Amino acid sequence: MYSETVMDHFTNPRNVGEMEDADAVAEVGSLACGDTTKIFLRIKDNIIEDVKFKTFGCGAAIASSSMATELVKGKSLEEAAKISTQDVVEALGGLPTQKVHCSVMALDALRKAIEEYNSN
Amino acid sequence: MRKVYLDHSATTPVRREVAEKMWTYLTDKWGNPSSIHGVGREAKKGIEKAREKIAALLGAEAREIVFTGGGTEADNHAIIGTAAALGGRKGRHIITSSIEHHAVLDTCEYLEKDGFEVTYLPVTREGVVRIEDLKSALRKDTILVSIMHANNEVGTIQPVEDIGRICKERGILFHIDAVQSFGKIPVDVQDLNVDLLSISAHKIYGPKGIGCLYIRRGVKIDNFAHGGAQERGRRPGTENVAGIVGFAKAAELAVAEMETEAARQEKLRDKLIKGLQERLEDVELNGHPGHLRLCNNVNMSFKYVEGESLLLSLDMSGVAASSGSACSSGSLDPSHVLTAMGLPLEYALGSVRMTLGRDNTEEDVDYVLDVLPDIVKRLRNMSPFYKTQAMV
Numbered sequence: 310m311y312s313e314t315v316m317d318h319f320t321n322p323r324n325v326g327e328m329e330d331a332d333a334v335a336e337v338g339s340l341a342c343g344d345t346t347k348i349f350l351r352i353k354d355n356i357i358e359d360v361k362f363k364t365f366g367c368g369a370a371i372a373s374s375s376m377a378t379e380l381v382k383g384k385s386l387e388e389a390a391k392i393s394t395q396d397v398v399e400a401l402g403g404l405p406t407q408k409v410h411c412s413v414m415a416l417d418a419l420r421k422a423i424e425e426y427n428s429n
Numbered sequence: 430m431r432k433v434y435l436d437h438s439a440t441t442p443v444r445r446e447v448a449e450k451m452w453t454y455l456t457d458k459w460g461n462p463s464s465i466h467g468v469g470r471e472a473k474k475g476i477e478k479a480r481e482k483i484a485a486l487l488g489a490e491a492r493e494i495v496f497t498g499g500g501t502e503a504d505n506h507a508i509i510g511t512a513a514a515l516g517g518r519k520g521r522h523i524i525t526s527s528i529e530h531h532a533v534l535d536t537c538e539y540l541e542k543d544g545f546e547v548t549y550l551p552v553t554r555e556g557v558v559r560i561e562d563l564k565s566a567l568r569k570d571t572i573l574v575s576i577m578h579a580n581n582e583v584g585t586i587q588p589v590e591d592i593g594r595i596c597k598e599r600g601i602l603f604h605i606d607a608v609q610s611f612g613k614i615p616v617d618v619q620d621l622n623v624d625l626l627s628i629s630a631h632k633i634y635g636p637k638g639i640g641c642l643y644i645r646r647g648v649k650i651d652n653f654a655h656g657g658a659q660e661r662g663r664r665p666g667t668e669n670v671a672g673i674v675g676f677a678k679a680a681e682l683a684v685a686e687m688e689t690e691a692a693r694q695e696k697l698r699d700k701l702i703k704g705l706q707e708r709l710e711d712v713e714l715n716g717h718p719g720h721l722r723l724c725n726n727v728n729m730s731f732k733y734v735e736g737e738s739l740l741l742s743l744d745m746s747g748v749a750a751s752s753g754s755a756c757s758s759g760s761l762d763p764s765h766v767l768t769a770m771g772l773p774l775e776y777a778l779g780s781v782r783m784t785l786g787r788d789n790t791e792e793d794v795d796y797v798l799d800v801l802p803d804i805v806k807r808l809r810n811m812s813p814f815y816k817t818q819a820m821v
Contacts, residue, residue, distance in 0.1 A: 316745075319738070320745065322811065325811050336813065343735070345813055345814070346813070363811055363812060363813040364811055364812070364813070365733065365735055365811075365812040365814055366735050366738065367735055367737035367738055368737055368738050370735075370738075371811065
Protein backbone atom coordinates (compact mmCIF):
# COMPACT_ATOMS: atom_id res chain seq x y z
CA MET A 310 0.00 0.00 0.00
CA TYR A 311 2.76 2.49 0.94
CA SER A 312 6.05 3.09 -0.89
CA GLU A 313 9.39 2.23 0.71
CA THR A 314 10.13 5.93 1.26
CA VAL A 315 6.80 6.39 3.06
CA MET A 316 7.50 3.41 5.29
CA ASP A 317 11.01 4.72 5.99
CA HIS A 318 9.71 8.14 7.03
CA PHE A 319 6.92 6.53 9.05
CA THR A 320 9.32 4.20 10.88
CA ASN A 321 12.13 6.71 11.33
CA PRO A 322 10.47 10.11 11.09
CA ARG A 323 12.87 13.04 10.81
CA ASN A 324 12.49 16.15 12.97
CA VAL A 325 9.99 14.75 15.47
CA GLY A 326 9.66 16.69 18.67
CA GLU A 327 9.02 20.11 20.12
CA MET A 328 11.07 23.31 20.36
CA GLU A 329 11.11 25.39 23.50
CA ASP A 330 12.39 28.59 21.90
CA ALA A 331 10.60 28.37 18.56
CA ASP A 332 10.16 31.56 16.53
CA ALA A 333 6.87 30.33 15.11
CA VAL A 334 4.43 27.58 16.09
CA ALA A 335 1.24 26.48 14.32
CA GLU A 336 -1.23 23.64 14.70
CA VAL A 337 -3.60 22.41 12.00
CA GLY A 338 -6.43 19.90 12.17
CA SER A 339 -8.31 18.67 15.16
CA LEU A 340 -9.13 15.43 16.85
CA ALA A 341 -12.62 15.72 15.40
CA CYS A 342 -11.28 15.43 11.84
CA GLY A 343 -8.88 12.66 12.75
CA ASP A 344 -5.46 14.13 12.03
CA THR A 345 -3.52 16.92 13.70
CA THR A 346 -0.04 18.31 13.05
CA LYS A 347 1.89 20.87 15.05
CA ILE A 348 4.94 22.59 13.52
CA PHE A 349 7.75 24.46 15.30
CA LEU A 350 10.16 26.73 13.37
CA ARG A 351 13.45 28.40 14.25
CA ILE A 352 14.09 31.23 11.82
CA LYS A 353 17.25 33.31 11.40
CA ASP A 354 17.85 35.91 8.65
CA ASN A 355 14.74 34.73 6.79
CA ILE A 356 16.06 31.13 6.70
CA ILE A 357 14.40 28.14 8.39
CA GLU A 358 17.28 26.97 10.53
CA ASP A 359 15.45 24.21 12.31
CA VAL A 360 12.04 22.61 12.25
CA LYS A 361 10.21 20.12 14.48
CA PHE A 362 6.81 18.47 14.26
CA LYS A 363 4.30 16.39 16.16
CA THR A 364 1.55 14.49 14.38
CA PHE A 365 -1.47 12.48 15.44
CA GLY A 366 -2.59 10.55 12.41
CA CYS A 367 -2.19 7.67 10.03
CA GLY A 368 1.04 6.44 8.47
CA ALA A 369 0.72 8.80 5.51
CA ALA A 370 0.20 11.80 7.79
CA ILE A 371 3.29 11.02 9.85
CA ALA A 372 5.49 10.31 6.80
CA SER A 373 4.27 13.51 5.07
CA SER A 374 5.10 15.63 8.11
CA SER A 375 8.55 14.08 8.22
CA MET A 376 9.15 14.68 4.52
CA ALA A 377 7.73 18.22 4.53
CA THR A 378 10.00 19.24 7.40
CA GLU A 379 13.00 17.78 5.54
CA LEU A 380 12.10 19.75 2.41
CA VAL A 381 11.86 23.13 4.18
CA LYS A 382 14.92 22.88 6.36
CA GLY A 383 17.52 25.42 5.28
CA LYS A 384 15.14 27.13 2.86
CA SER A 385 14.16 30.80 2.88
CA LEU A 386 10.63 31.57 4.03
CA GLU A 387 9.60 32.41 0.45
CA GLU A 388 11.01 29.16 -0.92
CA ALA A 389 9.43 27.14 1.87
CA ALA A 390 5.99 28.67 1.28
CA LYS A 391 6.19 27.60 -2.36
CA ILE A 392 6.57 23.88 -1.62
CA SER A 393 3.44 22.11 -2.83
CA THR A 394 1.56 18.98 -1.84
CA GLN A 395 2.74 17.48 -5.08
CA ASP A 396 6.37 18.10 -4.08
CA VAL A 397 5.84 16.22 -0.83
CA VAL A 398 3.95 13.34 -2.48
CA GLU A 399 6.61 13.03 -5.19
CA ALA A 400 9.43 13.07 -2.66
CA LEU A 401 7.63 10.26 -0.82
CA GLY A 402 7.49 8.18 -3.99
CA GLY A 403 3.72 8.61 -4.23
CA LEU A 404 0.78 8.06 -1.90
CA PRO A 405 -2.43 6.06 -2.37
CA THR A 406 -5.09 8.40 -3.83
CA GLN A 407 -7.26 8.34 -0.73
CA LYS A 408 -4.24 9.30 1.38
CA VAL A 409 -3.13 12.38 -0.55
CA HIS A 410 -5.22 14.64 1.69
CA CYS A 411 -3.10 13.48 4.64
CA SER A 412 -0.05 15.13 3.10
CA VAL A 413 -1.74 18.55 2.94
CA MET A 414 -1.82 19.00 6.69
CA ALA A 415 1.90 19.42 7.33
CA LEU A 416 2.20 22.08 4.61
CA ASP A 417 -0.86 23.89 5.93
CA ALA A 418 0.71 23.97 9.38
CA LEU A 419 3.98 25.18 7.91
CA ARG A 420 2.35 28.02 5.93
CA LYS A 421 0.33 29.02 8.97
CA ALA A 422 3.54 29.22 11.03
CA ILE A 423 5.25 31.34 8.36
CA GLU A 424 2.25 33.68 8.12
CA GLU A 425 2.20 34.06 11.84
CA TYR A 426 5.93 34.83 11.88
CA ASN A 427 5.58 37.41 9.11
CA SER A 428 2.65 39.18 10.76
CA ASN A 429 4.57 39.66 14.01
CA MET B 430 11.00 -12.19 13.04
CA ARG B 431 8.11 -13.91 14.79
CA LYS B 432 4.81 -13.84 12.88
CA VAL B 433 1.66 -13.58 14.96
CA TYR B 434 -1.70 -13.62 13.20
CA LEU B 435 -4.33 -11.98 15.40
CA ASP B 436 -7.07 -11.33 12.86
CA HIS B 437 -9.11 -14.53 13.05
CA SER B 438 -12.39 -12.60 13.03
CA ALA B 439 -11.46 -11.37 9.54
CA THR B 440 -10.63 -14.82 8.23
CA THR B 441 -8.89 -18.06 9.18
CA PRO B 442 -6.57 -20.44 7.35
CA VAL B 443 -8.20 -23.54 5.85
CA ARG B 444 -7.46 -26.60 7.98
CA ARG B 445 -5.59 -29.46 6.34
CA GLU B 446 -8.47 -31.91 7.00
CA VAL B 447 -10.82 -29.47 5.28
CA ALA B 448 -8.55 -28.91 2.30
CA GLU B 449 -8.12 -32.67 1.85
CA LYS B 450 -11.87 -33.16 1.81
CA MET B 451 -12.22 -30.37 -0.73
CA TRP B 452 -9.45 -31.81 -2.90
CA THR B 453 -11.46 -35.03 -3.32
CA TYR B 454 -14.41 -33.04 -4.63
CA LEU B 455 -12.23 -30.97 -6.95
CA THR B 456 -10.55 -33.97 -8.53
CA ASP B 457 -12.23 -37.41 -8.12
CA LYS B 458 -15.80 -36.30 -7.44
CA TRP B 459 -15.92 -33.29 -9.71
CA GLY B 460 -19.37 -33.78 -11.24
CA ASN B 461 -22.32 -31.42 -11.57
CA PRO B 462 -24.76 -32.34 -8.78
CA SER B 463 -27.71 -31.72 -11.09
CA SER B 464 -26.55 -34.35 -13.61
CA ILE B 465 -28.38 -37.63 -13.78
CA HIS B 466 -25.28 -39.80 -14.28
CA GLY B 467 -23.01 -41.38 -11.71
CA VAL B 468 -20.39 -38.63 -11.70
CA GLY B 469 -23.08 -36.08 -10.95
CA ARG B 470 -24.81 -38.25 -8.36
CA GLU B 471 -21.56 -38.61 -6.44
CA ALA B 472 -21.22 -34.83 -6.15
CA LYS B 473 -24.89 -34.57 -5.15
CA LYS B 474 -24.32 -37.12 -2.41
CA GLY B 475 -21.45 -35.04 -1.04
CA ILE B 476 -23.65 -31.94 -0.86
CA GLU B 477 -26.53 -33.71 0.84
CA LYS B 478 -24.27 -35.33 3.43
CA ALA B 479 -22.76 -31.91 4.14
CA ARG B 480 -26.24 -30.43 4.50
CA GLU B 481 -27.26 -33.12 7.01
CA LYS B 482 -24.07 -32.60 8.99
CA ILE B 483 -24.47 -28.82 9.27
CA ALA B 484 -28.19 -29.13 10.03
CA ALA B 485 -27.44 -31.56 12.89
CA LEU B 486 -24.82 -29.18 14.34
CA LEU B 487 -27.41 -26.36 14.36
CA GLY B 488 -30.26 -28.51 15.71
CA ALA B 489 -32.07 -28.11 12.38
CA GLU B 490 -33.39 -30.37 9.62
CA ALA B 491 -31.39 -30.81 6.43
CA ARG B 492 -34.12 -29.26 4.28
CA GLU B 493 -33.90 -26.06 6.33
CA ILE B 494 -30.31 -25.37 5.21
CA VAL B 495 -29.66 -23.32 2.05
CA PHE B 496 -26.03 -23.01 0.96
CA THR B 497 -25.05 -19.47 -0.03
CA GLY B 498 -21.99 -17.65 -1.27
CA GLY B 499 -21.08 -16.68 2.31
CA GLY B 500 -22.38 -14.80 5.34
CA THR B 501 -23.09 -11.54 3.54
CA GLU B 502 -25.25 -13.26 0.95
CA ALA B 503 -27.09 -15.20 3.67
CA ASP B 504 -27.85 -11.92 5.51
CA ASN B 505 -29.07 -10.30 2.29
CA HIS B 506 -31.22 -13.32 1.47
CA ALA B 507 -32.82 -13.35 4.92
CA ILE B 508 -33.62 -9.63 5.05
CA ILE B 509 -34.52 -8.90 1.44
CA GLY B 510 -36.38 -12.22 1.17
CA THR B 511 -38.50 -11.36 4.22
CA ALA B 512 -39.15 -7.82 3.01
CA ALA B 513 -40.21 -9.09 -0.43
CA ALA B 514 -42.51 -11.75 1.03
CA LEU B 515 -44.16 -9.71 3.79
CA GLY B 516 -43.65 -6.06 2.78
CA GLY B 517 -46.81 -5.92 0.72
CA ARG B 518 -49.12 -7.62 3.22
CA LYS B 519 -48.02 -7.64 6.82
CA GLY B 520 -46.05 -4.44 7.17
CA ARG B 521 -42.91 -2.54 6.28
CA HIS B 522 -41.10 -2.13 9.61
CA ILE B 523 -37.79 -3.84 10.45
CA ILE B 524 -35.81 -3.73 13.69
CA THR B 525 -32.05 -4.23 13.86
CA SER B 526 -29.22 -2.85 16.00
CA SER B 527 -26.81 0.00 15.40
CA ILE B 528 -23.79 -2.33 15.75
CA GLU B 529 -24.64 -4.89 13.07
CA HIS B 530 -22.20 -5.91 10.36
CA HIS B 531 -22.52 -3.84 7.18
CA ALA B 532 -24.04 -6.89 5.47
CA VAL B 533 -27.14 -6.22 7.60
CA LEU B 534 -26.90 -2.42 8.00
CA ASP B 535 -26.41 -1.66 4.31
CA THR B 536 -29.18 -4.09 3.34
CA CYS B 537 -31.56 -2.33 5.73
CA GLU B 538 -30.55 1.04 4.31
CA TYR B 539 -31.23 -0.30 0.83
CA LEU B 540 -34.74 -1.29 1.93
CA GLU B 541 -35.31 2.13 3.50
CA LYS B 542 -34.89 3.64 0.04
CA ASP B 543 -37.67 1.29 -1.03
CA GLY B 544 -40.11 2.62 1.57
CA PHE B 545 -39.37 0.30 4.49
CA GLU B 546 -38.92 1.77 7.95
CA VAL B 547 -35.98 0.54 10.01
CA THR B 548 -35.35 1.02 13.73
CA TYR B 549 -31.67 0.80 14.69
CA LEU B 550 -31.58 -0.14 18.36
CA PRO B 551 -28.97 1.58 20.52
CA VAL B 552 -26.57 -0.43 22.69
CA THR B 553 -25.07 -0.08 26.15
CA ARG B 554 -21.51 1.16 26.68
CA GLU B 555 -20.48 -2.50 26.64
CA GLY B 556 -22.20 -3.06 23.29
CA VAL B 557 -25.30 -4.98 24.39
CA VAL B 558 -28.82 -4.50 22.99
CA ARG B 559 -31.36 -3.83 25.78
CA ILE B 560 -34.51 -5.95 25.81
CA GLU B 561 -36.60 -2.93 26.94
CA ASP B 562 -35.44 -0.99 23.87
CA LEU B 563 -36.47 -3.87 21.62
CA LYS B 564 -39.87 -4.17 23.30
CA SER B 565 -40.65 -0.50 22.90
CA ALA B 566 -39.56 -0.55 19.24
CA LEU B 567 -41.95 -3.38 18.30
CA ARG B 568 -44.96 -2.30 16.22
CA LYS B 569 -47.99 -3.91 14.67
CA ASP B 570 -46.35 -3.66 11.26
CA THR B 571 -42.95 -5.06 12.34
CA ILE B 572 -42.09 -7.95 10.03
CA LEU B 573 -38.53 -8.78 11.02
CA VAL B 574 -36.02 -8.42 13.84
CA SER B 575 -32.39 -8.99 12.81
CA ILE B 576 -29.77 -9.07 15.58
CA MET B 577 -26.26 -10.49 15.46
CA HIS B 578 -25.33 -13.27 17.87
CA ALA B 579 -21.90 -11.79 18.65
CA ASN B 580 -20.40 -8.56 17.41
CA ASN B 581 -17.49 -8.80 14.97
CA GLU B 582 -15.55 -5.80 16.32
CA VAL B 583 -15.88 -6.02 20.09
CA GLY B 584 -17.10 -9.61 20.49
CA THR B 585 -20.11 -8.76 22.65
CA ILE B 586 -22.67 -11.57 22.84
CA GLN B 587 -26.28 -10.40 22.46
CA PRO B 588 -29.34 -11.65 24.41
CA VAL B 589 -30.67 -13.49 21.35
CA GLU B 590 -32.56 -16.20 23.31
CA ASP B 591 -34.71 -13.53 24.98
CA ILE B 592 -35.18 -11.64 21.72
CA GLY B 593 -36.18 -14.88 19.99
CA ARG B 594 -38.79 -15.63 22.64
CA ILE B 595 -40.32 -12.16 22.33
CA CYS B 596 -40.46 -12.39 18.52
CA LYS B 597 -42.00 -15.85 18.68
CA GLU B 598 -44.75 -14.66 21.08
CA ARG B 599 -45.67 -11.90 18.67
CA GLY B 600 -45.31 -13.85 15.45
CA ILE B 601 -42.47 -11.71 14.13
CA LEU B 602 -39.69 -13.33 12.11
CA PHE B 603 -36.29 -13.32 13.81
CA HIS B 604 -32.96 -13.43 11.97
CA ILE B 605 -29.58 -13.94 13.62
CA ASP B 606 -26.22 -13.24 11.99
CA ALA B 607 -24.19 -15.97 13.72
CA VAL B 608 -21.10 -15.60 11.53
CA GLN B 609 -18.83 -14.69 14.46
CA SER B 610 -20.40 -16.91 17.11
CA PHE B 611 -20.72 -20.27 15.33
CA GLY B 612 -17.92 -22.55 16.45
CA LYS B 613 -17.13 -20.39 19.48
CA ILE B 614 -20.36 -20.62 21.50
CA PRO B 615 -23.34 -22.99 21.16
CA VAL B 616 -25.65 -22.13 18.28
CA ASP B 617 -28.87 -24.14 18.34
CA VAL B 618 -31.82 -22.89 16.34
CA GLN B 619 -34.34 -24.40 18.77
CA ASP B 620 -32.77 -22.84 21.88
CA LEU B 621 -32.51 -19.50 20.08
CA ASN B 622 -36.14 -19.48 18.82
CA VAL B 623 -34.80 -18.24 15.54
CA ASP B 624 -36.42 -18.37 12.08
CA LEU B 625 -33.44 -17.36 9.95
CA LEU B 626 -29.74 -17.74 10.78
CA SER B 627 -26.58 -16.97 8.78
CA ILE B 628 -23.20 -18.67 9.13
CA SER B 629 -19.98 -18.63 7.12
CA ALA B 630 -17.20 -21.18 6.53
CA HIS B 631 -14.09 -19.04 6.39
CA LYS B 632 -14.39 -17.87 10.00
CA ILE B 633 -14.10 -21.48 11.18
CA TYR B 634 -11.07 -22.65 9.17
CA GLY B 635 -13.14 -23.45 6.10
CA PRO B 636 -12.92 -21.97 2.60
CA LYS B 637 -14.01 -18.46 1.57
CA GLY B 638 -17.11 -17.91 -0.56
CA ILE B 639 -19.38 -20.43 1.13
CA GLY B 640 -21.90 -20.12 3.94
CA CYS B 641 -25.47 -21.01 4.62
CA LEU B 642 -28.82 -19.62 5.63
CA TYR B 643 -31.05 -21.62 7.95
CA ILE B 644 -34.71 -21.06 7.06
CA ARG B 645 -37.15 -22.60 9.58
CA ARG B 646 -39.62 -24.94 7.94
CA GLY B 647 -42.88 -23.12 7.23
CA VAL B 648 -41.22 -19.69 7.06
CA LYS B 649 -42.04 -18.21 3.68
CA ILE B 650 -39.47 -15.78 2.38
CA ASP B 651 -38.88 -14.88 -1.25
CA ASN B 652 -35.93 -16.09 -3.27
CA PHE B 653 -33.82 -13.22 -4.41
CA ALA B 654 -31.98 -14.97 -7.23
CA HIS B 655 -33.65 -16.92 -10.02
CA GLY B 656 -32.55 -19.41 -12.64
CA GLY B 657 -32.52 -23.01 -11.48
CA ALA B 658 -33.81 -25.68 -9.15
CA GLN B 659 -30.67 -25.99 -7.04
CA GLU B 660 -31.16 -25.59 -3.26
CA ARG B 661 -34.88 -26.14 -3.84
CA GLY B 662 -34.91 -23.08 -6.05
CA ARG B 663 -33.75 -20.83 -3.21
CA ARG B 664 -30.21 -20.45 -4.46
CA PRO B 665 -30.02 -21.23 -8.16
CA GLY B 666 -26.72 -21.86 -9.91
CA THR B 667 -24.40 -24.87 -9.96
CA GLU B 668 -23.32 -25.56 -6.41
CA ASN B 669 -19.88 -24.83 -4.98
CA VAL B 670 -19.45 -28.53 -4.22
CA ALA B 671 -15.90 -28.45 -2.85
CA GLY B 672 -16.79 -25.39 -0.77
CA ILE B 673 -19.87 -27.07 0.64
CA VAL B 674 -18.12 -30.29 1.72
CA GLY B 675 -15.22 -28.25 3.12
CA PHE B 676 -17.67 -26.07 5.05
CA ALA B 677 -19.30 -29.13 6.63
CA LYS B 678 -15.93 -30.61 7.62
CA ALA B 679 -14.82 -27.32 9.13
CA ALA B 680 -18.09 -26.96 11.04
CA GLU B 681 -17.85 -30.50 12.37
CA LEU B 682 -14.30 -29.94 13.66
CA ALA B 683 -15.11 -26.50 15.10
CA VAL B 684 -18.05 -27.75 17.12
CA ALA B 685 -16.21 -30.90 18.28
CA GLU B 686 -13.29 -28.84 19.59
CA MET B 687 -15.33 -25.84 20.74
CA GLU B 688 -15.30 -26.38 24.47
CA THR B 689 -11.58 -27.02 24.91
CA GLU B 690 -10.51 -24.48 22.33
CA ALA B 691 -12.75 -21.71 23.73
CA ALA B 692 -11.36 -22.26 27.23
CA ARG B 693 -7.79 -22.16 25.92
CA GLN B 694 -8.35 -18.98 23.90
CA GLU B 695 -10.14 -17.30 26.78
CA LYS B 696 -7.01 -17.70 28.92
CA LEU B 697 -4.84 -16.18 26.20
CA ARG B 698 -7.37 -13.38 25.70
CA ASP B 699 -7.38 -12.46 29.38
CA LYS B 700 -3.60 -12.60 29.60
CA LEU B 701 -3.31 -10.23 26.63
CA ILE B 702 -5.89 -7.77 28.01
CA LYS B 703 -4.44 -7.76 31.52
CA GLY B 704 -0.87 -7.55 30.25
CA LEU B 705 -1.59 -4.46 28.14
CA GLN B 706 -3.53 -2.77 30.94
CA GLU B 707 -0.58 -3.33 33.28
CA ARG B 708 2.00 -2.05 30.83
CA LEU B 709 0.26 1.08 29.52
CA GLU B 710 -1.74 4.02 30.83
CA ASP B 711 -4.82 5.50 29.14
CA VAL B 712 -5.91 2.15 27.76
CA GLU B 713 -9.52 1.06 27.54
CA LEU B 714 -11.00 -2.35 26.89
CA ASN B 715 -13.91 -2.00 24.44
CA GLY B 716 -16.86 -4.34 24.83
CA HIS B 717 -17.95 -6.54 27.70
CA PRO B 718 -15.35 -7.33 30.37
CA GLY B 719 -16.73 -10.74 31.33
CA HIS B 720 -19.03 -13.57 30.32
CA LEU B 721 -20.63 -11.68 27.40
CA ARG B 722 -17.37 -11.53 25.45
CA LEU B 723 -16.31 -13.98 22.72
CA CYS B 724 -13.39 -16.17 23.79
CA ASN B 725 -11.08 -14.83 21.07
CA ASN B 726 -11.79 -11.09 21.02
CA VAL B 727 -9.53 -8.34 22.31
CA ASN B 728 -10.51 -4.79 21.33
CA MET B 729 -8.61 -2.02 23.04
CA SER B 730 -8.20 1.70 22.62
CA PHE B 731 -4.91 3.45 23.16
CA LYS B 732 -5.52 7.14 23.75
CA TYR B 733 -3.36 9.67 21.84
CA VAL B 734 -2.57 7.08 19.16
CA GLU B 735 -4.24 6.71 15.77
CA GLY B 736 -5.31 3.19 14.79
CA GLU B 737 -3.75 2.91 11.35
CA SER B 738 -0.27 3.98 12.43
CA LEU B 739 -0.51 1.45 15.26
CA LEU B 740 -1.53 -1.33 12.84
CA LEU B 741 1.28 -0.45 10.43
CA SER B 742 3.82 -0.57 13.24
CA LEU B 743 2.43 -3.88 14.50
CA ASP B 744 2.61 -5.29 10.99
CA MET B 745 6.27 -4.29 10.75
CA SER B 746 6.82 -6.23 13.97
CA GLY B 747 5.13 -9.27 12.47
CA VAL B 748 1.78 -8.85 14.23
CA ALA B 749 -1.35 -8.89 12.03
CA ALA B 750 -4.27 -7.09 13.70
CA SER B 751 -7.08 -4.85 12.50
CA SER B 752 -8.62 -1.54 13.39
CA GLY B 753 -12.04 -0.20 14.02
CA SER B 754 -11.15 3.08 12.41
CA ALA B 755 -10.64 3.04 8.68
CA CYS B 756 -8.93 6.07 7.19
CA SER B 757 -9.87 5.46 3.60
CA SER B 758 -12.35 7.95 2.26
CA GLY B 759 -11.00 11.40 2.87
CA SER B 760 -11.45 11.48 6.61
CA LEU B 761 -10.91 9.16 9.50
CA ASP B 762 -14.21 7.54 10.24
CA PRO B 763 -14.32 5.99 13.66
CA SER B 764 -15.99 2.58 13.83
CA HIS B 765 -19.80 2.70 13.85
CA VAL B 766 -19.76 0.07 16.59
CA LEU B 767 -17.52 2.04 18.96
CA THR B 768 -19.44 5.23 18.17
CA ALA B 769 -22.77 3.52 18.97
CA MET B 770 -21.26 2.33 22.26
CA GLY B 771 -20.62 5.98 23.12
CA LEU B 772 -16.82 5.85 23.08
CA PRO B 773 -15.19 9.29 23.06
CA LEU B 774 -13.59 10.06 19.67
CA GLU B 775 -10.03 10.08 21.03
CA TYR B 776 -10.52 6.47 22.11
CA ALA B 777 -12.51 5.36 19.08
CA LEU B 778 -9.75 6.56 16.71
CA GLY B 779 -7.07 4.65 18.58
CA SER B 780 -8.73 1.24 18.66
CA VAL B 781 -7.17 -2.05 17.68
CA ARG B 782 -8.87 -5.44 17.37
CA MET B 783 -6.83 -8.56 18.01
CA THR B 784 -8.70 -11.82 17.49
CA LEU B 785 -7.15 -15.10 18.57
CA GLY B 786 -7.35 -18.45 16.82
CA ARG B 787 -6.45 -22.09 17.23
CA ASP B 788 -2.91 -21.51 15.97
CA ASN B 789 -2.06 -18.91 18.62
CA THR B 790 0.09 -19.82 21.61
CA GLU B 791 1.08 -18.25 24.90
CA GLU B 792 4.40 -17.31 23.27
CA ASP B 793 2.43 -15.27 20.72
CA VAL B 794 0.75 -13.33 23.51
CA ASP B 795 4.10 -12.78 25.24
CA TYR B 796 5.53 -11.46 21.97
CA VAL B 797 2.66 -8.96 21.53
CA LEU B 798 3.04 -7.86 25.15
CA ASP B 799 6.70 -7.31 24.38
CA VAL B 800 6.33 -5.22 21.20
CA LEU B 801 2.99 -3.40 21.46
CA PRO B 802 3.71 -1.16 24.49
CA ASP B 803 6.87 0.20 22.86
CA ILE B 804 4.99 0.96 19.66
CA VAL B 805 2.29 2.85 21.59
CA LYS B 806 4.93 4.80 23.52
CA ARG B 807 6.76 5.71 20.32
CA LEU B 808 3.58 6.97 18.63
CA ARG B 809 2.48 8.83 21.73
CA ASN B 810 5.76 10.68 21.79
CA MET B 811 4.94 11.85 18.27
CA SER B 812 1.42 12.94 19.15
CA PRO B 813 0.67 16.62 19.80
CA PHE B 814 -2.09 15.56 22.21
CA TYR B 815 0.20 13.58 24.48
CA LYS B 816 1.85 15.65 27.17
CA THR B 817 5.17 14.18 28.16
CA GLN B 818 8.62 15.20 29.25
CA ALA B 819 10.25 12.44 27.26
CA MET B 820 10.98 13.76 23.79
CA VAL B 821 11.92 11.46 20.95
